[in-house]
Amino acid sequence: MEKSQEQAVCGTEAIDLLNCVAQSPYDQDKCLSLLQALRQCVVNQKVKKFSLAEQSKEKAESSEKKQI
Numbered sequence: 001m002e003k004s005q006e007q008a009v010c011g012t013e014a015i016d017l018l019n020c021v022a023q024s025p026y027d028q029d030k031c032l033s034l035l036q037a038l039r040q041c042v043v044n045q046k047v048k049k050f051s052l053a054e055q056s057k058e059k060a061e062s063s064e065k066k067q068i
Contacts, residue, residue, distance in 0.1 A: 010041040014050065 020031040
């Protein structure tokens, strides 16, 4: 399996930001720093859109059912 399939582009940065937002107490300065890191990754990697693997799987299954 290729590395790109194992780890989503900017996935680590996105997860770190989401986990920061979910933490209590909320540390706005830390989350802002993580947001900036995610933005820099998105710009560097030229990411156009994010999607969750589970959503992609559900869409594929839905398309298969429609074809039957």
